[in-house]
Amino acid sequence: MSASPGSWLWLLRNELRLNWRGIGGSHLWLIAVGGGLLWACMHWAAWVALPGGYKFFQMMLKVPILSGGLFWVSVSLLVSQAMTSTVTALIDRGDLDLLLSSPLSQRTIFLVRGLSIAVSVSLLPAFALLPVAHAGLFRGFPGLMAIYPVVISTALGCTAAGMLLTMTLLRLLGARRARTAGQIMAAFIGVAFFLVFQLPNLLPADTKRAFAAWLNTGMQESGPLGPASALWWPVRAMLGEALPLLAVTAGGIGGFFLAVGLTYRRFISGTQEAVTGGRASSAKDSGAGPLFRSGLVxxxxxxxxxxxxxxxxxxxxxxxxxxxxIPLFFLGFRSGHQDQYLTPGLVAVTAMLCGNIAWITINAEDAPELIATAPVSVARVLWIKAAAAVLPVLAALLPLSVWWSLRDPLAAATLLLCGTGAMISAALIQIWCPRAGNRRDLKNRHKQGGPGGYIELAGTIGWVGIAACAGGYWRWLPLAAAVAAAAALTAWFLGRGAREAIWG
Amino acid sequence: MTGENENDAGSALTVKGLSKSFGQKCAVDKLDLAIPAGEFHALLGPNGAGKTTTLRMVAGLLRPDAGSVSILGHDISKETTAAKNLTAFLPDDPLLYGKLTPLEYLEFVAGLWAMPAGAAGKRARELLEWLELWGNRGEYVEGFSRGMRQKLALAGAMIHDPKLMILDEPLTGLDARAARSVKDMLVDYVSRGNTVVLTTHILEIAERLAERISIILNGRIVAQGTLDELRSRTGAAIGSAGATLEDVFLELTEPA
Known part of the structure; x- marks a missing residue:
């Protein structure tokens, strides 16, 4: 791409380079080679499957709730991704000061940043769908090349939606809270469809029947979910139908430019507020004088x-x-098999929660030098930090176990025992296999290298396995217990060097 | 205090033969330093001379390859807790907890040094008022400017009333008013018999505040003394008894 310095194309190239380098870190080449090989395989699979697959796809259009439903689920995930990227690109990334102080127009900067978000949003659908388009071109289905404009316009449309949602949060909550709320909302959008799909399992039988009847009516030829519904146009557009293609393309591209035009001023002023005026987040005034606690613990x-x-x-x-x-919870109680479904699930959640908190308290300490210069034993500090992770989760687990013991004492005892074991294991592995991190990287902590993440996962699997065995599969108990014990021992053994460096 | 340490009586900081290498690069090379109690001492040197590495070893953050560090008679490697109890270290870019308020931060630091709660609260108020942060006591640190963070970190270093303060570029990022209040605070602190060792690139600060100055180059102390002593040492080269510390510093650290 040749572009003169200072042009929007030049800026976009810089943005894409930053995005690209942010994908894989030091493993970038591995991702590029692996991804290239996988993409080649996908082309081969599309080439082989296409003639029959195309007919199947056309047949699916007669029951569009499947293909169209899949499309809209993907869209919800892409909007979620766009929101996360918008928060990162417009609020978190600290280079806006530099860009906005340059002679480039604010609109260009914002437009390019939006385009770069759209590119990152389009990567996954392009990776999955473009092999079909390419194979279609050579297998007699050139209409499938319409996948290109559909992917591009869908990515632009999702980016516009993500930007507008983040913008709304920015306006309602201010920059600082918008960042947090945006991250939470993106996560909830991502999980919403999972919950919707679980609805049939959760609804009472009568409601389920009524819902099925409504769905059948809706899917009739003239119904709101029927084959002619505009809801399914994106799928028809991918097969090259002219009107849906035109509408989807115009909608996506138009929506993106409209969103940029409507929001860029607000975004720029909002993000600047975050830097210059962000003194709003304050704890409660503690009155006339401070009342301090004493004691290290x-x-x-x-x-x-x-x-x-x-x-x-x-x-x-x-x-x-x-x-x-939640679905697991309902399933467990409705089926009466708490020991098989719910106990292992809850043990997994307690281990994950405790592991996350322990990682933050132990490995993502913000001021390690302060603690290192204090006249306290580092080992003691680490044990207290582990307790800080275990105690709150245990406090949540205890009342649940007591209440549950009234219905199923064995399942409750298993939950308490295995949950506590899993939590202690997760916290110990953080101590025994230390690796310094930043609390902002919590979501990606398992990708930060080192064996700790995998060992913690193995430990959790072991304890979940023990809980599952208590549901009647006793003969597998030694194996599950061995996995849990092996994880702890491996952490102890592999972490010796790191512990010596930290503990002295 | 035993044997060798008795020789260090009256000395706030004694460094003997301190060495540290990172791979092939020797950062600190058999460095000796003795700073008597109640002295304001400046450690100067060009970038990469080994100042920060030295201070980090003195603070017990970095293990030396060789040599010893004694703080008020306590060997940092053997009597770590006793030495740390008497010391405060302020790094050049102190990391604070963004989601704590200044009071909560100071409460935490006071807890680390096992201060009684009542005395810690009173001292925290004094320090925050002095550093003009009392009005911000209810705000999260994440919203603070660099200067405000630096002042809070300094308050954290002073809350437990250490006998020896090790400060790495303590005035970086402070405005003139804040810098003045910090300087006044440090002078007052030394006047009460305590000791300050600081590094700075602002030579005017060392010139005005420090009683003695050590100049470090390539991991070794190349000159040490009062400003007049340093002047006399380089006077022949500079040719003037009224040479500034900047003249002296440039002369002593001139590349061979």
Missing amino acids: RVLLFKEWKLVLRDMQVISQALLQILYL
Whole structure:
């Protein structure tokens, strides 16, 4: 791409380079080679499957709720991704000061940033669908090349939706809170369809029958969900139908430019407020004089808990983990097989929650030098930090176990035992296999290298396995227990060097 | 205090034969330094001379390859807790907790140094008022400017009333008013018999505040003394008894 310095194309190239380097870090070449090979395989699969597949696709259009439903689920995920990218690109990334102080127009900067978000949003659908378009060109279905404009316009449309949603949050909540709320909302949009798909499992039988009847009526030829419905135009557009293609392309591209035109001024002023005027987030005034706590344990525990409670990223992660469990919860209680469904699920969630908090308290300490220069034993500090991770999750688990013991004492005891074991295991692995990180990287902590993440996962699987065995599969218990024990021992063994470096 | 340490009586900081290498690069090379209690001492040197590495070893953050560090008679590697109890270290870019308020931060630091809660609260108020942060006591640190963060970090370093303060570029990012209040605070602190060792690139600060100055180059102390002593040492080369610290510094650190 040749572009003169300062042009929008030149700026876009810079944005894309930054995005590209942000994808894989030091493993970029591995991702490029692996992705290239996978894409070649997908081309081959599309080439082989296309003649029959095309007929199948056309047949699916007669029952559009399947193909169209899949499209809209994908759109919801892309909007979620666009929101996350918008928050990162327009609020989090600290280069707006540099760009806005340059002679480039604000509109160009905003447009290019929007385009770069759209490119990142389009990557996955392009990766999945373009092999079909390419194969179609050579297999006698040139209409499938319409996948190109549909992917591009869908990505632009989703980016516009993501930007407008983030903009609304920015306007309602201010830049600082919008960032957090945007991340949470993006996560919820991502999980919403999962919950919708679980609805049939959760509804009572009568409601389920009524819903099925409504769906049948809606899917009739003239119904709102019938084959002629405009809801399914994007899928028809991909097969090259002219009117849907025109509408989808115009909608996506038009929506994007409209969103840019409507929001760029507000975004730029909003993000500047975040830098210059962001003094709004304040804790409650503590009155005339400070009342301090004393004692290392109390001070350290309260400090860790305050930081976790005030970190919306951690809260949103925790909420999501609980949200994913809701269908399992209903399933378990409706089927009466809590021991088979619910106990292992809850053990997994407690381990994940505790692992996340322990990673933040132990490995993502914001001021390690302060603690290192304090006259306290580092080992003692680490144990207190582990306790800071285990105690709140245990506090949530205890009342649940007590209430549950009234219905199923064995399942409740299993939950308490395995949940506590899984939590302690997750926290210990953070201590035994330390690797310094930044709390902002919580979501990607498993990708930060080192064996700790995998060992923690193995430990969780072991404890979940033990909980599942208590549901009647006792002969597998030794294997599950061996996995849990092996994870802890491996962490202890592999982490010796790192521990020596930190503990001295 | 035992044996060798008794020789360090009256000395706030004694560094003997301190060495540290990173791979092939020798950052600190058999460095010796003795700073008596109650002295304001400036450690100067060009970028990469080994100042920060030295201070980090003195603070117990970095393990030396060789040599010893004694703080008020306590060897940092053997009597770590006792030495740290008497010391405060302020790095050049202190990391604070964005989601804590200044009071919560100081409460935490006071807890680390096991201060009684009542005394810590009173001291925190004094420090925040002095540094003009009391009005911001309810705000999260994440919204603070660099200067405000620096002042809060300094308050954290002073809250437990250390006998020795090790400050790496403590005035970076402070406005003139804040810099003045910090300088006044440090002078007052030293006047009460405490010791300050600081690094700075602002030579005027060292010239005005420090009683003695050490100049470090390539990991070694190349000159040490009062400003007059340093002047006399380089006077022949500079040719003037009224040479500024800048003249002296440039002369002593001139590449061979």
